[in-house]
Amino acid sequence: AQSVAQPEDQVNVAEGNPLTVKCTYSVSGNPYLFWYVQYPNRGLQFLLKYITGDNLVKGSYGFEAEFNKSQTSFHLKKPSALVSDSALYFCAVRLYSSASKIIFGSGTRLSIRP
Amino acid sequence: DAGVIQSPRHEVTEMGQEVTLRCKPISGHDYLFWYRQTMMRGLELLIYFNNNVPIDDSGMPEDRFSAKMPNASFSTLKIQPSEPRDSAVYFCASSLARGSSYNEQFFGPGTRLTVL
Numbered sequence: 001a002q003s004v005a006q007p008e009d010q011v012n013v014a015e016g017n018p019l020t021v022k023c024t025y026s027v028s029g030n031p032y033l034f035w036y037v038q039y040p041n042r043g044l045q046f047l048l049k050y051i052t053g054d055n056l057v058k059g060s061y062g063f064e065a066e067f068n069k070s071q072t073s074f075h076l077k078k079p080s081a082l083v084s085d086s087a088l089y090f091c092a093v094r095l096y097s098s099a100s101k102i103i104f105g106s107g108t109r110l111s112i113r114p
Numbered sequence: 115d116a117g118v119i120q121s122p123r124h125e126v127t128e129m130g131q132e133v134t135l136r137c138k139p140i141s142g143h144d145y146l147f148w149y150r151q152t153m154m155r156g157l158e159l160l161i162y163f164n165n166n167v168p169i170d171d172s173g174m175p176e177d178r179f180s181a182k183m184p185n186a187s188f189s190t191l192k193i194q195p196s197e198p199r200d201s202a203v204y205f206c207a208s209s210l211a212r213g214s215s216y217n218e219q220f221f222g223p224g225t226r227l228t229v230l
Contacts, residue, residue, distance in 0.1 A: 043205055094217060
């Protein structure tokens, strides 16, 4: 079955330090992978996606993600965290052959302390 | 473009009442999705449409829930009768199945439903 897992409910990082939010997926076939961010009382916002090509994908607000096929992972990273990065982050996956339906992970709350 | 528009933003109703949530997708988008978000169950896909046609409603929890998309610029999610366990934030999202933003879903601000 197609699934996506975010093993950490919460990640705490000091401002200025690098951050990583983990995501692993399970699909048969080539995946489309996404990261979304949700700020309080707002809808989800698209950050970045991987479809094909370079395994390192750059997105909005200085975020990037690395696709690793052998480890079936798509971890979200940022070299230097900002307090304003504090939010709920969702990883999502879609099968190449499916009709636009994507499955979201359970979310990871990122907290950046000053 | 104003983005995905949802109304109302907040709805408080009593158990047994009918609730109608509304969504206007981004103009030109051909997919529309309804999600429900709760602390316990996270983000759940309820139903989605392609070119106004329902494609997958397997996430609709019960017959009390129904969704329609009478035209490309409007969709409704109706709960009748409502129950306290329906309390959640309901999101509408739309996407375009072509172009550089292929499959990126654009979310509305959500409707926070409270059923007393």
